[in-house]
Amino acid sequence: MNLFSLVLVNLFRNKRRTFLTMMSVVIALFLFCALRGVLDTLESSIKVGSESRLVTRNRISLIFPMPQSYWTRIAAVPGIKSVSLQNWFGGRDPVDPKNWYAQFAVDAPTFFPIYARDVEITEFSPPQVQVAMPAGLDPKLAAFMSEQNACVVGKRLFDKNKWKIGQTVTLAGTIYPGSWPFVIRAVYHAKDPAFGEETMLFHYKYLEEKGMGGQGQVGVYILELSQPERAGDIAKAVDAMFENSSYATRTETERAFQAGFVSMYGNVPYLIGVIGLAVVFAILLVAGNTMMMAARERTAEVGVLKTLGFQDGTIFAIVLAEAAIITLGGGLIGAFLAKWGLQGSGFNAGGFLPPMTVSWTTVATGIGIAVLMGATSGLIPAWQASRLRIVDALRRVE
Amino acid sequence: MALVEVRNVRKVYRRDTQEVPVLDGLSLEIPEGDFVALMGPSGSGKTTLLNLIGGIDQPTSGDITVKGDSLGRLKPKDLARWRSRHIGYIFQLYNLIPVLTALQNVELPLLLVRMSGKERLERARNALELVGLGDRVKHFPRQLSGGQEQRVAIARALVSDPTLLLADEPTGDLDRKSGEEILGLLERLNKEFKKTIVMVTHDPHAAERAHRSLHLDKGVLSN
Numbered sequence A: 001m002n003l004f005s006l007v008l009v010n011l012f013r014n015k016r017r018t019f020l021t022m023m024s025v026v027i028a029l030f031l032f033c034a035l036r037g038v039l040d041t042l043e044s045s046i047k048v049g050s051e052s053r054l055v056t057r058n059r060i061s062l063i064f065p066m067p068q069s070y071w072t073r074i075a076a077v078p079g080i081k082s083v084s085l086q087n088w089f090g091g092r093d094p095v096d097p098k099n100w101y102a103q104f105a106v107d108a109p110t111f112f113p114i115y116a117r118d119v120e121i122t123e124f125s126p127p128q129v130q131v132a133m134p135a136g137l138d139p140k141l142a143a144f145m146s147e148q149n150a151c152v153v154g155k156r157l158f159d160k161n162k163w164k165i166g167q168t169v170t171l172a173g174t175i176y177p178g179s180w181p182f183v184i185r186a187v188y189h190a191k192d193p194a195f196g197e198e199t200m201l202f203h204y205k206y207l208e209e210k211g212m213g214g215q216g217q218v219g220v221y222i223l224e225l226s227q228p229e230r231a232g233d234i235a236k237a238v239d240a241m242f243e244n245s246s247y248a249t250r251t252e253t254e255r256a257f258q259a260g261f262v263s264m265y266g267n268v269p270y271l272i273g274v275i276g277l278a279v280v281f282a283i284l285l286v287a288g289n290t291m292m293m294a295a296r297e298r299t300a301e302v303g304v305l306k307t308l309g310f311q312d313g314t315i316f317a318i319v320l321a322e323a324a325i326i327t328l329g330g331g332l333i334g335a336f337l338a339k340w341g342l343q344g345s346g347f348n349a350g351g352f353l354p355p356m357t358v359s360w361t362t363v364a365t366g367i368g369i370a371v372l373m374g375a376t377s378g379l380i381p382a383w384q385a386s387r388l389r390i391v392d393a394l395r396r397v398e
Numbered sequence B: 001m002a003l004v005e006v007r008n009v010r011k012v013y014r015r016d017t018q019e020v021p022v023l024d025g026l027s028l029e030i031p032e033g034d035f036v037a038l039m040g041p042s043g044s045g046k047t048t049l050l051n052l053i054g055g056i057d058q059p060t061s062g063d064i065t066v067k068g069d070s071l072g073r074l075k076p077k078d079l080a081r082w083r084s085r086h087i088g089y090i091f092q093l094y095n096l097i098p099v100l101t102a103l104q105n106v107e108l109p110l111l112l113v114r115m116s117g118k119e120r121l122e123r124a125r126n127a128l129e130l131v132g133l134g135d136r137v138k139h140f141p142r143q144l145s146g147g148q149e150q151r152v153a154i155a156r157a158l159v160s161d162p163t164l165l166l167a168d169e170p171t172g173d174l175d176r177k178s179g180e181e182i183l184g185l186l187e188r189l190n191k192e193f194k195k196t197i198v199m200v201t202h203d204p205h206a207a208e209r210a211h212r213s214l215h216l217d218k219g220v221l222s223n
Helices: A004-013 A015-047 A070-076 A108-114 A139-145 A154-159 A204-211 A227-242 A254-263 A268-297 A300-307 A312-344 A360-387 A389-397 B046-053 B078-086 B103-113 B118-128 B144-157 B174-193
Strands: A052-059 A080-088 A101-105 A120-122 A151-153 A169-175 A176-188 A199-203 A220-225 A249-253 B002-016 B018-030 B035-039 B062-067 B087-090 B164-168 B198-200 B212-217
Touching: A004 A204, A004 A312, A004 B103, A015 A268, A015 A312, A015 A360, A052 A227, A052 A254, A052 A360, A052 B198, A070 A080, A080 A108, A080 A204, A080 B144, A080 B198, A101 A108, A101 A204, A108 A139, A108 A176, A108 A199, A108 A220, A108 A312, A120 A154, A139 A151, A151 A300, A154 A176, A176 A199, A176 A204, A199 A204, A220 A227, A249 A254, A249 B035, A268 A360, A300 A312, A300 B078, A300 B087, A300 B103, A300 B174, A312 B078, A312 B198, A389 B002, B002 B046, B018 B046, B018 B062, B035 B046, B035 B118, B046 B062, B046 B164, B046 B198, B087 B144, B103 B144, B118 B144, B118 B174, B144 B164, B144 B174, B164 B174, B174 B198
Parallel strands: A101 A199, A151 A176, B035 B198, B035 B212, B087 B164, B164 B198
Antiparallel strands: A052 A220, A052 A249, A080 A101, A080 A220, A120 A176, A151 A199, A169 A176, B002 B018, B002 B062
């Protein structure tokens, strides 16, 4: 036996109480890290946007389109390496309307090369015919390129719906009415988790011909820069070209564009942070009260230990160590449960968020809070026990 | 020079605004190897005197010296260390730690001494053998009778080989037979191992086992 085993023995004295206290800390820290994880996820969704890519959208609002004729004009601006486009589709699953996921019409020959560093094709149909592949496009997309209504889906979406390569998925259009069959020809994996794996990408031409009547409207243009350091000037130059037109534009970095989405949450992130701290504070009071009760029950034993020669500092350390083990143990379990449980499962709050990310900073903050919790909840009972006069302590039983 | 010297000790407790004198200018000497019984009615100051000699309480005035150490001059930290070296305390209600086995309870004072775990265990086992509980090492207090619990408490008091054994009504919570066994054990410790023992008791029969009895009444020695 040693002093540490004495601490452990005391912890197991009332197993149910220790377990329940630890569980309350686990839940508190799990909630704290999960809530902070929401903020991490929102932040990382901003970071997925590159500083070296620009996004051009209609100045009035994202929901208003721009003419397709802008494409070549934007591409001619010096400093721009490549221009792609994407358009929100907004279809829904006619069988299960709750099975919602994002669908974008993209210009594949330019879109995939721009995002080559963010996504990779993991599963694909072999091409049925020889296809001339545009430069820079992954050869695995050959089958996708050869079929007008082909689509590429994220791995997670693919697995969640138990789809198969070659399967036809039919969506009901909301913005572009009608029944829209799509053939899955490839699956992508997001190398950066924040890119998300719950999106369907299909040919813009398919949407343009079937849904737009050949009018050629574009949701956003994605600009890859050859001179990223001139991003500000290039953005101004693009917007200046269309300043007095019916479709004035707003060009910003992709990161700023993504941040615009996050800002739509308003004060929700602040509220989430406050709720997380409130949960921790409530549990801190519970843990503190439990520790005080546990220490008070052993007042006479503290008297005996002191009679045997245990010093005040040793008593202080024993009681504090008990609190620290409960809160630190609970904190570690809670924080890592949030890290590996939420992040590992790809939880996305029913599509409300990108797949959850719980950063190591959040885990470290959670553990730090657990340490602080242990110190705070154990400090008072430890101090009381260490200051206890032997004769007063022994009088509790005699 | 006596092992224990109590010189003109006063002890006054405060209860709210009232002062309650418990010991009033008490002096006594206890030579090494002595076995003293402290007797007296309730509230006469027996336990208080025992606590003062054991360094677990401080006198209001006066001085107590044990083996040349003046307890009043020791800082709390040093006093705790001194207690672990010199005092073995036996309580009326045994005061064993309920979640520790008999062996672990006896091992407890040795955690304060620098020695290997193996040596600690050996000494704790020996102490339990000495009190006749070698076969109960893994028993928890709740699995022992009152007499056995008190013997574990005596083993705990003995294990660090203290200068002085202080027993506060060691038979007060036991039946006659168990009480006799405990008194026999204390007698043996005094005779065979030359342990100096100060025992508080109400029981004249128990006091007969001591070399001498001191009677306290209203905070002063009456004989």
